[in-house]
Amino acid sequence: xxxxxxxxxxxxxxxxxxxxxxxxxxxxxxxxxxxxxxxxxxxxxxxxxxxxxxxxxxxxxxxxxxxxxxxxxxxxxxxxxxxxxxxxxxxxxxxxxxxxxxxxxxxxxxxxxxxxxxxxxxxxxxxxxxxxxxxxxxxxxxxxxxxxxxxxxxxxxxxxxxxxxxxxxxxxxxxxxxxxxxxxxxxxxxxxxxxxxxxxxxxxxxxxxxxxxxxxxxxxxxxxxxxxxxxxxxxxxxxxxxxxxxxxxxxxxxxxxxxxxxxxxxxxxxxxxxxxxxxxxxxxxx
Amino acid sequence: xxxxxxxxxxxxxxxxxxxxxxxxxxxxxxxxxxxxxxxxxxxxxxxxxxxxxxxxxxxxxxxxxxxxxxxxxxxxxxxxxxxxxxxxxxxxxxxxxxxxxxxxxxxxxxxxxxxxxxxxxxxxxxxxxxxxxxxxxxxxxxxxxxxxxxxxxxxxxxxxxxxxxxxxxxxxxxxxxxxxxxxxxxxxxxxxxxxxxxxxxxxxxxxxxxxxxxxxxxxxxxxxxxxxxxxxxxxxxxxxxxxxxxxxxxxxxxxxxxxxxxxxxxxxxxxxxxxxxxxxxxxxxx
Numbered sequence: 206x207x208x209x210x211x212x213x214x215x216x217x218x219x220x221x222x223x224x225x226x227x228x229x230x231x232x233x234x235x236x237x238x239x240x241x242x243x244x245x246x247x248x249x250x251x252x253x254x255x256x257x258x259x260x261x262x263x264x265x266x267x268x269x270x271x272x273x274x275x276x277x278x279x280x281x282x283x284x285x286x287x288x289x290x291x292x293x294x295x296x297x298x299x300x301x302x303x304x305x306x307x308x309x310x311x312x313x314x315x316x317x318x319x320x321x322x323x324x325x326x327x328x329x330x331x332x333x334x335x336x337x338x339x340x341x342x343x344x345x346x347x348x349x350x351x352x353x354x355x356x357x358x359x360x361x362x363x364x365x366x367x368x369x370x371x372x373x374x375x376x377x378x379x380x381x382x383x384x385x386x387x388x389x390x391x392x393x394x395x396x397x398x399x400x401x402x403x404x405x406x407x408x409x410x411x412x413x414x415x416x417x418x419x420x421x422x423x424x425x426x427x428x429x430x431x432x433x434x435x436x437x438x439x440x441x442x443x444x445x446x447x448x449x450x451x452x453x454x455x456x457x458x459x460x461x462x463x464x465x466x467x468x469x470x471x472x473x474x475x476x477x478x479x480x481x482x483x484x485x486x487x488x489x490x491x
Numbered sequence: 492x493x494x495x496x497x498x499x500x501x502x503x504x505x506x507x508x509x510x511x512x513x514x515x516x517x518x519x520x521x522x523x524x525x526x527x528x529x530x531x532x533x534x535x536x537x538x539x540x541x542x543x544x545x546x547x548x549x550x551x552x553x554x555x556x557x558x559x560x561x562x563x564x565x566x567x568x569x570x571x572x573x574x575x576x577x578x579x580x581x582x583x584x585x586x587x588x589x590x591x592x593x594x595x596x597x598x599x600x601x602x603x604x605x606x607x608x609x610x611x612x613x614x615x616x617x618x619x620x621x622x623x624x625x626x627x628x629x630x631x632x633x634x635x636x637x638x639x640x641x642x643x644x645x646x647x648x649x650x651x652x653x654x655x656x657x658x659x660x661x662x663x664x665x666x667x668x669x670x671x672x673x674x675x676x677x678x679x680x681x682x683x684x685x686x687x688x689x690x691x692x693x694x695x696x697x698x699x700x701x702x703x704x705x706x707x708x709x710x711x712x713x714x715x716x717x718x719x720x721x722x723x724x725x726x727x728x729x730x731x732x733x734x735x736x737x738x739x740x741x742x743x744x745x746x747x748x749x750x751x752x753x754x755x756x757x758x759x760x761x762x763x764x765x766x767x768x769x770x771x772x773x774x775x776x777x
Contacts, residue, residue: 332618387682396673
């Protein structure tokens with residue numbers, strides 16, 4: 206029987222550290238603040254917004270929701286971002302994406318102040334992940350994966366890791382973070398030949414294909430640790446599914462369930478980043 | 492018998508394109524300019540400086556050498572960089588590294604104007620390589636490898652590539668570029684288990700370990716394409732050596748010789764980047 210690597214204890218441990226950081230900031234008179242910027246009313250966005258807001262509020266982080274109508278202009282979006290950039294009570298900005306059609310996401314991301322980029326979407330943050338410089342913040346989901354591995358004491362150094370998917374939100378950053386942790390990392394994608402064989406030979410598999418239950422028995426082997434980043438609604442099963450077939454996952458050594466795995470940690474990482482963004486501000490500039 | 496992938500024809504093809512770009516710029520009254528900034532008198536630096544200067548001069552690129560004494564202060568270095576940043580006749584800045592001990596390389600690199608970073612050392616350039624955004628320039632050696640593969644028509648998409656070494660100068664950027672070209676990329680390093688087996692299974696091997704002739708028969712297999720980025724002086728052999736044992740390389744399908752391989756292309760890529768940096772300047776701001 207395979208071990209379930211549940212996200213809740215990981216999130217709880219992170220939240221404890223964040224609460225301590227928030228308490229420390231409060232002795233300096235600082236309340237860390239997160240602004241959540243949403244354009245339009247996508248149900249996914251609203252769900253994430255609510256979960257982030259709840260988590261942050263519980264930890265003493267001030268949350269401000271800024272909502273623009275679905276038809277907002279690029280100028281209005283840029284102006285909203287610049288106002289938050291300039292606001293000293295806002296330490297982190299979460300821009301919910303994808304933006305409605307017609308808006309230039311690249312331009313919006315480019316307008317974000319890198320020091321407030323708690324979701325790791327700017328070039329500065331991605332360069333920080335790639336170079337290990339520590340600038341900016343890693344994408345929350347990628348850091349969630351690393352926190353899970355650390356929390357459960359999964360050895361990473363010298364191990365073979367296969368990352369399925371090469372998005373900038375998860376695939377490429379998690380590959381860079383695993384490499385920095387001394388794993389031997391292979392990134393697989395739509396053009397990769399014989400993905401199942403590569404997967405089976407890995408000690409750690411990160412599934413971030415975005416295709417529900419696309420990772421099956423042929424990909425998995427005994428003793429592996431599998432992190433499932435997927436989260437999609439299956440019409441067929443009428444439920445939330447990961448990228449890994451849960452029956453097949455039972456063949457491995459340990460895996461993150463969906464729901465209750467990686468996704469459960471994301472809001473805790475976001476809150477940790479907001480507190481860290483507030484801590485990074487030099488006392489003399491407060 | 493294995494094919495030798497010589498750098499000279501690759502460099503010649505690149506230079507032809509650069510010459511055309513320089514001619515195009517000259518109709519707009521622009522002479523692309525490269526500044527080479529050197530601190531101290533390391534023989535390696537001087538050799539690279541001379542080769543870059545010769546190459547650029549032959550292509551109609553103006554080259555300015557700026558040399559600071561080995562004992563220069565950080566302030567003097569920053570000032571020299573800022574002066575070049577502000578100089579409209581300088582489109583590219585090559586900062587020779589490593590800097591003498593006592594100087595903060597990170598700070599120096601941070602001072603470089605990203606749009607003049609023709610050697611791909613700034614965070615902006617590395618983020619550009621990692622994200623594929625096209626911002627900045629890739630490190631010259633990494634792009635040289637890609638140019639060699641393209642010039643000789645080596646298939647990359649869907650092929651397995653192993654990169655030996657994870658430096659920011661070559662290992663990590665070439666891995667990102669191979670991934671962007673749809674290879675399935677594995678990065679190996681000092682903590683990797685069984686490197687020879689991983690290497691043998693690859694279609695493309697990029698050797699960037701910095702250890703002379705450390706890649707031998709046990710790493711190589713028939714039909715592979717091997718790019719040797721190494722270039723070190725072997726006391727034992729009293730000659731310039733690559734990272735790959737040249738006798739072992741003969742087992743493969745094709746390989747870049749040392750000297751005469753990757754290193755031969757670098758100055759041509761640098762010149763191409765200088766011309767491109769000049770071309771990127773919008774007409775109205777000239």
